[in-house]
Amino acid sequence: MIKGTTQLLGVIGYPVKHSMSPIMHNAAIATLGIDYVYLPFPIAPERLKTAINGFAAMGLTGFNITIPHKQTIMPLLAHVSPVAQAIGAVNTVWWNEGSWHGTNTDAAGFMAPLQALGRDWSQSPALILGNGGAARAVVAACHQLGCPEILVVGRSAEKLAAFAQGWKTSPLQPPLAVHAWDRLNDLLPRVGLIINSTPVGMAPHGAASPLTDAQIGLLPSQAVAYDLIYTPRPTQFLQQASTAGLMPFDGLEMLVQQGAAALEIWTQQPPPVEVMRQSLLDYLS
Numbered sequence: 001m002i003k004g005t006t007q008l009l010g011v012i013g014y015p016v017k018h019s020m021s022p023i024m025h026n027a028a029i030a031t032l033g034i035d036y037v038y039l040p041f042p043i044a045p046e047r048l049k050t051a052i053n054g055f056a057a058m059g060l061t062g063f064n065i066t067i068p069h070k071q072t073i074m075p076l077l078a079h080v081s082p083v084a085q086a087i088g089a090v091n092t093v094w095w096n097e098g099s100w101h102g103t104n105t106d107a108a109g110f111m112a113p114l115q116a117l118g119r120d121w122s123q124s125p126a127l128i129l130g131n132g133g134a135a136r137a138v139v140a141a142c143h144q145l146g147c148p149e150i151l152v153v154g155r156s157a158e159k160l161a162a163f164a165q166g167w168k169t170s171p172l173q174p175p176l177a178v179h180a181w182d183r184l185n186d187l188l189p190r191v192g193l194i195i196n197s198t199p200v201g202m203a204p205h206g207a208a209s210p211l212t213d214a215q216i217g218l219l220p221s222q223a224v225a226y227d228l229i230y231t232p233r234p235t236q237f238l239q240q241a242s243t244a245g246l247m248p249f250d251g252l253e254m255l256v257q258q259g260a261a262a263l264e265i266w267t268q269q270p271p272p273v274e275v276m277r278q279s280l281l282d283y284l285s
């Protein structure tokens with residue numbers, strides 16, 4: 001029940017109508033029986049600063065950030081955590097002692113299902129397809145997992161160079177190398193973890209995959225295939241990987257776990273992860 005005492009949480013983006021965060025957070029809030037509500041806020045880029053000041057005036061407890069604000073919000077925050085500085089993006093903000101604090105829970109969310117495997121990743125080079133915003137969180141996560149090499153493959157030499165340059169000043173120093181897309185066939189045979197961090201294969205283009213069957217066949221049989229996409233389930237990329245006998249992971253768990261980590265920051269309570277996961281599964285089905 002929304003009352004006079006109800007505290008506000010939310011997600012900002014532009015657009016934000018596709019976001020599934022309100023579904024899982026409000027399901028968690030109901031389960032915890034706490035006096036919060038989580039709302040979507042479409043904020044145009046030129047209104048970001050006004051919105052943040054407005055949120056402070058309204059007394060929001062905190063909020064998530066999605067495209068296109070993950071980088072541009074950083075200078076508007078009083079404190080940015082080391083992990084968010086290293087990634088160069090913030091996805092979770094909270095109000096504390098009169099100012100906004102930000103961090104990034106995407107890397108922790110990405111890592112959670114891989115850590116649950118209990119595998120030693122120190123012999124598993126990681127290969128990331130794509131060099132966008134999510135790839136930065138994945139680089140930080142692969143570094144934290146202990147992957148000995150992190151290979152980032154992209155289609156634009158200019159953007160790849162900028163991506164590599166961005167890590168030069170980061171407090172993290174991941175063992176990173178960037179490669180053009182046409183180098184893929186040489187790289188695939190030595191990879192232990194491959195991640196699709198491009199939108200290729202996302203609904204409504206679910207028949208597409210970033211790799212051909214022949215390229216999937218070049219991966220070692222013990223490799224793990226991870227697609228950040230969660231619609232369709234499974235993606236074409238993960239279907240190919242399963243057929244080749246690789247272990248598949250999709251982006252749903254990352255979404256759930258980054259949200260759970262954010263909710264814990266805001267409420268200081270253990271999040272009901274299973275409820276959050278099930279709310280998304282119910283919605284998607």
Ligand code: NAP
Pocket residue numbers: 067106129130131132133134135154155156159196197198199200202228229230250251252254255256258
């Ligand atoms: P982004 O910043 O737009 O980056 C997308 C990357 O994919 C860019 O490097 C882009 O290359 C590349 N790309 C796009 N189309 C391509 C194609 N046809 N062939 C090869 N490369 C292509 O997006 P993002 O925020 O990193 O997100 C990437 C994916 O992760 C999306 O599908 C998103 O939904 C998903 N995601 C999932 C979660 C989760 O919680 N599960 C969280 C964040 C993101 P150029 O740089 O050359 O354009």
